[in-house]
Amino acid sequence: MSVQFQAPDDVTIDPRIEQLVTDVIGRVADKWTMLLLEVLEQGGTLRFTELGRAVDGISQKMLTQTLRQMERDGLVSRTVHPVVPPKVEYRLTDLGLSLSAAFCGVWNWAATHLDRIEAARAAFDARG
Amino acid sequence: MSVQFQAPDDVTIDPRIEQLVTDVIGRVADKWTMLLLEVLEQGGTLRFTELGRAVDGISQKMLTQTLRQMERDGLVSRTVHPVVPPKVEYRLTDLGLSLSAAFCGVWNWAATHLDRIEAARAAFDARG
DNA sequence: CGGAATCCTGACAGATACTG
DNA sequence: CAGTATCTGTCAGGATTCCG
Numbered sequence: 323m324s325v326q327f328q329a330p331d332d333v334t335i336d337p338r339i340e341q342l343v344t345d346v347i348g349r350v351a352d353k354w355t356m357l358l359l360e361v362l363e364q365g366g367t368l369r370f371t372e373l374g375r376a377v378d379g380i381s382q383k384m385l386t387q388t389l390r391q392m393e394r395d396g397l398v399s400r401t402v403h404p405v406v407p408p409k410v411e412y413r414l415t416d417l418g419l420s421l422s423a424a425f426c427g428v429w430n431w432a433a434t435h436l437d438r439i440e441a442a443r444a445a446f447d448a449r450g
Numbered sequence: 451m452s453v454q455f456q457a458p459d460d461v462t463i464d465p466r467i468e469q470l471v472t473d474v475i476g477r478v479a480d481k482w483t484m485l486l487l488e489v490l491e492q493g494g495t496l497r498f499t500e501l502g503r504a505v506d507g508i509s510q511k512m513l514t515q516t517l518r519q520m521e522r523d524g525l526v527s528r529t530v531h532p533v534v535p536p537k538v539e540y541r542l543t544d545l546g547l548s549l550s551a552a553f554c555g556v557w558n559w560a561a562t563h564l565d566r567i568e569a570a571r572a573a574f575d576a577r578g
Numbered sequence: 579c580g581g582a583a584t585c586c587t588g589a590c591a592g593a594t595a596c597t598g
Numbered sequence: 599c600a601g602t603a604t605c606t607g608t609c610a611g612g613a614t615t616c617c618g
Binding site for chain 4: 497498499510511513514530534535536537538
């Protein structure tokens with residue numbers, strides 16, 4: 323464990339915090355999670371198939387998988403109604419809502435600077 | 451043009467924006483990019499190997515690759531000094547700085563709610 | 579309806595070796 | 599020092615099928 327790479331004090335981030343935070347972000351900042359966050363924030367309480375239709379392009383596998391992870395992390399609550407046909411509803415917890423709010427900044431940033439990125443990319447590619 | 455996305459079912463997000471934004475976020479929100487963003491924000495101008503030492507666990511391949519992408523997207527500037535031995539310096543552009551700021555919210559969220567997530571996860575796992 | 583189980587593939591990360 | 603090149607294994611994720 324303690325390989326401790328001779329850290330020259332200056333710019334290094336505390337490895338523990340770094341580990342934990344990037345770990346959390348890594349699980350939370352993927353495409354489907356963000357889209358589900360967005361959809362659930364706007365839609366309130368939604369069923370499985372409704373989510374599937376709302377998030378364009380998601381496979382049922384990834385929908386299940388992502389929802390499970392989000393449930394596990396306490397971002398969404400899952401309510402099973404014992405009826406036939408089955409009815410399962412998902413909604414954001416307060417934790418999920420707060421994350422959604424935090425992501426708002428990144429979302430806006432992306433929407434705002436989209437063209438600048440495209441431009442930078444085009445320029446870079448043009449330079450070879 | 452007023453395309454005004456004829457929402458067939460309630461909660462759908464405009465596919466174009468969704469596409470573009472998630473695309474941008476997808477490239478920008480990966481582990482190494484975030485860590486480099488953080489390190490560069492704090493460290494100012496840094497050399498290749500300094501970055502390698504600052505970001506614990508990154509391979510030189512991923513460092514190169516991630517820096518290239520960030521440069522392509524206009525997030526970092528790369529300056530080659532024609533000396534021997536070679537000296538290449540990286541620093542955030544204003545675009546990169548703004549992204550770093552935007553991510554700050556998510557970063558803080560993760561740091562703040564880390565324990566709640568761990569707790570939720572433990573509870574979930576305990577329930578089977 | 580809301581999943582779980584299975585199979586399959588291509589993208590990508592790690593290790594290694596070489597270079598201007 | 600700051601990369602490039604290659605090879606290889608892993609694994610995320612799509613398609614498909616089946617079930618309570």
